[in-house]
Amino acid sequence: METLIAFSVLVLFVSGYEEFRGDQVVRVKAKSLAHLTLLKKYIETEKNVDVWGEGEEYEFHLPSKQISSFEKWLTENGISYEVLVFDLEDLLNEEEVSNTKNSSTFDYNKYNDWSEIKEELLHLSRKHSSKAFLFNVGKTYEGEDQIGIKVTNGDGRSKPVVWIDGGIHAREWISPATVMYFMNKLLTNKADDRVSQALAKYDFYLMPVFNIDGYKYTFTNRSTRLWRKTRTKYKESKPPYKTCYGADPNRNWDSHWETGINASDNCTTDYYRGPFAGSEKCVANVQTFLRQLKNLTSYWNIHAFSQLVLTTWSWTSALSKDYPEIKRVGDVFAEAVSKRYGTHYKVGPPSRFLYPASGCSIDFAHDELKVVYSYGLELRDKGHYGFILPANQIQPSGEETSDALLAAVLAMKPEYQMSSSSRATRIRFLNDPAVLFILVFLSNLFIYRNCS
Ligand SMILES: *[C@@H]1O[C@H](CO)[C@@H](O)[C@H](O)[C@H]1NC(C)=O
Ligand SMILES: *[C@@H]1O[C@H](CO)[C@@H](O)[C@H](O)[C@H]1NC(C)=O
Ligand SMILES: *[C@@H]1O[C@H](CO)[C@@H](O)[C@H](O)[C@H]1NC(C)=O
Ligand SMILES: *[C@@H]1O[C@H](CO)[C@@H](O)[C@H](O)[C@H]1NC(C)=O
């Protein structure tokens, strides 16, 4: 304990300027279409607002100097809110202290930076050379090798493939940590029958950090911890042509990219879709790799936070003919993830109601690669810590997510054939906000999140 206190004092001393002191995270509930319209307008006009979550409820990270005016504005408009985080700087201190490393080897219970993860991937592929194979899909914008590990049971037979990627959004640190946990379990947990059963059926391709450049950037210093996008250098499209960085790699896939649904053309925003589909190197690399990968049966794109299993499609509210099968396996995941710690997940299409979004990876896997079992996950938690989840939650997240992934892949039917007509055509009236809003209120069966 003493060392911890000494460490945190040291951290405070070294960091000096406290970037997020007094900043809050506020949850806001839109109870009517009028509220919703007001909130959207607020996001568009207030560039200091950092959106942590949107959909049924919004979570906003607000700079300290903006809190009183924001709360006044909410009260005036009759919009109710709840403060989730009273001081973001305290949360960051808590995360930093919880992440104090205590060994010279790779620590699966800590948030590791890219160089540590890269070392561990190399180490695992050497240590388990008969069943762990390093693969490299290409260089990132900043020249990093975009690598992952293919895990097999070592019997030399090719099997249907399950692909899992983490860290497509840089600040969602629990995602790479959970993928690393799962990878390590597949390689080392001989005692768990489900592991051998899953490896008898499938080969796993695991890419713990998809957006390496962005992830590295979040480790630069505290002020960069909440970066979401890639780090590609762009220029604004109109005077004064300011330099801006990064596009949202989950709005950049070659799947309905041109529709630009809930994706921005403005490179200063967090949801910038990039100048063309696949403009982000990390996206283009994986797209090319997946297109030539044979036998891809299941795709998992792992995010945080909100505790959701997101199903196709993201870009439209229409449902594919295969939805019953997609939902069945999603429900198996949700059931299994709750067993150990009671963690509650909801299952459903992000696009069905309020927030469709184009250019998302799960739609690319479903439509372009004909993968029925294509899912997005939003891991822990539900907003108490949000992106700044303390490191002591890595192990429980790793355990419950591994339970659920194993249960889900064992419940899949690799022989299941996608219905030939299951590609979506855009149903325009469903994208009308008023219609969407009415639909939402007619049903509480569904969740309404964007593909984050
Ligand atoms: C560090 O490791 C030592 C020896 O394994 C252990 O006794 C100690 O409790 C650990 N400290 C922290 C902060 O985890
Ligand atoms: C695809 O999977 C089948 C078994 O389901 C296997 O026989 C075949 O070799 C695999 N193809 C490739 C290219 O891995
Ligand atoms: C943190 O890193 C960013 C990016 O390198 C840099 O622009 C900024 O000045 C740094 N801030 C502090 C407080 O060191
Ligand atoms: C992009 O958004 C910023 C911040 O809201 C705004 O100042 C800028 O004018 C926008 N640029 C374009 C090209 O619309």
Ligand SMILES: CC(=O)N[C@H]1CO[C@H](CO)[C@@H](O)[C@@H]1O
């Ligand atoms: C936040 C936001 O921009 N939401 C939009 C998402 O897309 C739907 C359909 O195009 C719009 O109605 C929302 O306004």
